Amino acid sequence: MSAQAGGGRSMSAQADRLYDLLPVVHRMRDADQGFPLRDLLRVLSRQADVLEQDIARLYDNWFIETCDDWVVPYIGDLLGYALLPEAATLEAADAACGAGLGHVLAPRADVANTIDARRRKGTLSLLEDLARDAADWPARAVEFYRLLGWMQHLDHPHPRRGGSADLRDPGRLQRIGWANGAFDPFAHSVDLRRMGSQRRRGRYGIADVGVFAFRLRSYPVTTTPAYCEEEFGPHCFSFSILGNDTPLFHRPVEETAPTHIAEEINLPVPLRRYRFAERGPRADYASVSAALYGAGRSVLIQAPDWPARGQGLPVPIEALIPADLSGWHYQVPRGRVAVDPQLGRLMFPANQRPRRGVWVSYQYGFAADLGGGEYARSTSELENATRYIVHAALPGAAPAESWPAGHFGGIADALAAWAQAKAAASQPLRALIIELAESGVYEGSIDLQLDAGEAIQLRAAECTRPVLRLLDVRASQPDALSIAGQSGSRVLLDGLLIVGRGIEVQGPNDEGEGPPPPDDLCELLIRHCTLVPGWALHCNCDPKRPGEPSITLDGSRAALRVEHSILGAISVISPLRRGEPPPLRLCDSILDATGVERVALGAPDEAVAYVDASFSRCTVIGEVQAHGVALAEDTIFSSALRVLRRQLGCVRFCFVPNGSRTPRRFHCQPDLVLAALASGDASRRARELLRVVPQFDTVRYPAPHYLRLADDCCAEIRRGASDRSAMGVYHDLYEPQREANLAARLQEYVPAGTDAGILFSN
Template identity: 50%
Template sequence: MSTAAERLYALLPAIHRQRDEQQGFPLRALLDVIGAQVQVLEDDIARLYDNSFIETCDDWAVPYIGDLIGYRPLAEAGAPGGGAGQDRRGLDAARLRVLIPRGEVADTLAWRRRKGTLALLEVLAAQVAGWPARAVEFHRLLAWTQHLDHQHPRRGRTVDLRDGRALDALDGPFDRLAHTVDVRRVASRRGAGRYNIPSVGLFVFRLRAYSVTHTPAYCQEGLGSRCFSFSVLGNDSPLFIDPRREDDPTDIAQPINLPQPIRRRWLGADGVGPLYGEGLSFAIAAPDWPTRGAAQPIPAHLIIPADLRDWERYKVPRGKVAVDPVRGRIAFPERGAPRHGVTVSYHYGFSADMGGGEYARATSEPAGALLLRVGREEEFATINAALAAWDVQKQQREVLAAVIEITDSRVYTEALAIRLAPGESLQLRAASRCRPVLRLLDQIVDGVDGLTIEGGAASRFTLDGLLVTGRGVRIAGPEPEEGGRAPAELCDVRIRHCTLVPGWGIHGDCRPRQPAKPSIELLHTRASLVVEHSIVGAIVVVANEVEQDPIAIAIRDSIVDATSHERLAIGSGDQALAFARLRIARCTVIGQVLVHAIDLAENALLLDMVRAGRRQVGCVRFSYVSVESRTPRRSQCQPDLVRQASGGDAELRELETARVRPRFTSLRYGTPGYCQLHGACADEIRRGADDTSEMGAFHDLYQPQRDANLRARLHEYSPAAMEAGILYANQETSA
């Protein structure tokens, strides 16, 4: 019974309780029902005091408190549960924060007191949209004639061609040069102006800075033993600032407070804040360099900024280390290269928690699973050693489930062949906030290199949180039994939060090393494949269409990159249909998709030709599908909608088709803006999902809603006669 029911029952006279016991406690059962409702009422009364404060109130009370202070909800919240979010996980967290903005309601009165201050606009960007930002008053950068008796040295000044730092910051959030007037409105959606008296620009930074900790630098052996890249893949990767919060909320953001690429002139510059050192934006360690037992990481006074465009010719002073943060390159003196390798910690830029990265990931494992940890300070130094230990445990006792967890961000160069017995389950995963690299090399002479996965009946394999380079993943079926019968085999393979480098690797300019090679091969297997929050290359399916059913492939919140629009992203090679049933949601696919059937495709960007063998089943909805595609029934897709709206005008139809073609910041893996929709992309794509978010892999960032909500708040809190507009920083050339 509840506490209230027990109290009520104790108030009854003893004679009634005795008679109730003799009859099987019917009276106590009645009081239990009454007491439950009494308990609800008492709990509600006890919460009345807490529900009077925004910090402690229940979620239902937040709108009522907001109404008391005149809080106006944002128009872009959308209907609760509308779109795909309700189907995936109920009311998703991003939408919940918009519908029940507890923090915004709590700060409303404080914001009203600060209305008209420049720093408030940066606070709004962080609280409403979740974007770091820097606010700039453009009237201070207008070119105007000053009186000699009333000079303004802090205003914009004429260009000094010898001032490299000022020229580097031209037209950016830290511009200090004078400009002529721009009469366009700063808040215009067509073409935003900047330099005008009433204009205030809010430079927002959509890219995030992700850390890589204590990982080996890539030695460029073709250039000698003194040249290294920060990226373990050997590509040029700009270093990003690890942003720090302002000491005072009324301060205007400085470079150290924003996740942006590091400029060469910022290294060691006064007033910028520390960038180099352990726990800071980047650090370099080379054991026993420049002398035996030298302090690590390398002291800051030995680091010199340099333009290492031609780094094989660059002469590094003895005892110094040249660093190019723009390209992510390191050069040592010609006769002073480190002998024991180089380890780096740095930050790179990307849009979201996708692929292998040092971000928090939720993990789970079967009950009673054996946990084996691999790492510098763990029991096992290699993955194969942990696999061997599991084999020993299986011989001693029945252990059907195991988890091999890697607890650091080192590079593991191993050849892995995983064979699971019937009923076994194996997870190969990275610990939360770690990004280990699995480097698969050409080591086997008479066999196949790469990560090979085979299994018996009802066996399962999960790859979680790793970056795989050098080769792909092969999921192979078992050999046929006597009589040609196919035995039971591997049940499913899950790849989540992983990066299977498209093209197996990338060059310095991010071109793929093996552009035609697939990242995942499904060879004569009936195992289903699930890819979540990952970046993968092409998927190739080889199956017996006579003796088995189509393979189930599900891809969610991921990027599938065939490295070219002409190559197969999902197929069977030689332009043949993959014998698979595909379900794809919130993904960006570069390359052609040729499959047996598409059960469902939603909120996806299928940039190139799609061909499904069975058109009478399945559905494609709220997606971009190229004109030449052959798919199941399409609903609310582009460019179908704009072509239908064009009527019979063929010229207008072609113009509209070209207009809604998705535009990206970059389509090369390894660049910060990889697969990010460009600011000039058509609204039909940027707001084309079923919940008015953007199509593609970054759907769940809800960037259109963030933009609209921030614009609404800027209009509300901007000073009279002033206009604030949003300008996207770190925006590269569109692709």
């Protein structure tokens, strides 16, 4: 490890440190005999390094900031920090599987702030800090007795207490049920039910305190072209490059003081039209709030040379109008731009539309680091690889006539340069990295033809979300991202959003008999990517081409691996000479055929796809028809799973619809609930089958709650994974454990006689 990290010179100096302490005369005698003493001392030096590292680690383990993860519960025990019962089941042998769960059951920040929390016990702002430290959820704490309707004393007025609704203030009226009432400003009658009731929870009681948890995260999109909605007019645009409606979110602002109670601007919540507007004493909603628009804030719009040459970078805040663009009907004055933050729409004057395009920066809501996005992700490097940088068009920047060495204006130019470099090289070049530098749009068709042993990685730069837009430019041929290779070749896709077409892996031309030919792509690896299900979207998020696959394996035996990604259906066209089925691995991903009646994994020319599939912590929408399933765990199959080869493989801790044909199953649903029922009770059996069906908030990409389990989904699914977390792609969020951990902290730190409860705002 140290030799690779520090280089050969530093390693040799470290390895010979004991040898260098010897007198010169002994080193001279050792050199005459072929350095046997030096070799012995090098072995001792390596053991001394291990001992020193262990001593240094023991010192670091004295402090909560630097200690290993396994030490956190022990430090918490010294402070009297109460762990959940599940923490006792974590074992060192399961470190690879339980590392994420260990962070949830013993949060480092919560243990570190234990003493400070005890000093602040009973204060309202502490409850928000507990939600952040114990569950990693931003929160807003509300004392409901302040919202009770009561007659105020004339000598002691409380103007900030809840009052009656002002029908002339639509902004305040919108807050009644918005975010589950977290920002409700009005007075209510007393509710005698308790907040902590297991049956029907109350809310507006004298002793009730609500902690509104915000589970969605706010992700940025930086300087990306807006989508022109040409079907409604060339002056209509969507913030989303996919052309769908998307609610814009706040970019949370850090709170100024520990005692501050979180407001809308401090939380990852959607922007409301009336919140987006600048409100004055006369309730003027015709201008935009300066706290939400501008560089480094929630929204920024750039339109080069609009409304006049040299302007529009960015569009001034004085030109914006908050508006309701739900029907694309709005009379926009000249020199102004109408913005609808709830739908993510823009409208320019029909007689003054931007000629050089529109670029936007905004925030959108999602639940996890999944698919293409501007979040931190670990990306592996190809060894001895040549790196090319590809740039996207930026607002106001003229097209470059010439690029520096290694920089290009398009992916096709980078591939052409790579072909020339391979032809001119004296030694074979085997590895290429094409890095997309900006979160822009990269258009055109891509055809990757790899030589034997060659590897090409097409990846996003750190914290960017490049959009690869595959256009329909050839009427007689498909325009997919085409990949073909020879033996030992690999293709890696990292951090991309691919729209317009899918990926097609071409196998070798094979018309004979005998063993499969070796000249074929070895592996296709897709990580943190989004292959838009249905290729493209309408405004309402319905797919434009719902029957089209995102990945087609056409006669190829390439191994396919998908990690932390979102993709549509997978179609497998089997080669003529088969051999053993190639592996197909999906991990922490969504496989969405855009409908439960469609086929998520299958073959267009056969009954099943000739692959050996594996699913780990996935959510699958559509039928799976595979030759074999080696392993499926913690996965939700919304439609039937049909496997041809049932003798091998295992399905464990999954939801598999009744009537599926699978390998042996262990601890799956609805098998468990049916086994617990008495035989012959057909009506109860039918009710139980309906009860344990997974319920999702929405099944349409890219809604903020895309394929998240609904809060009223049954416990058998929400806690049905192998480690008592939720089944499906959001398994690693460990939301049941986070909720239990936060509930335990609230019981410890709320004021005496107070009944606190957790309310989910999104």
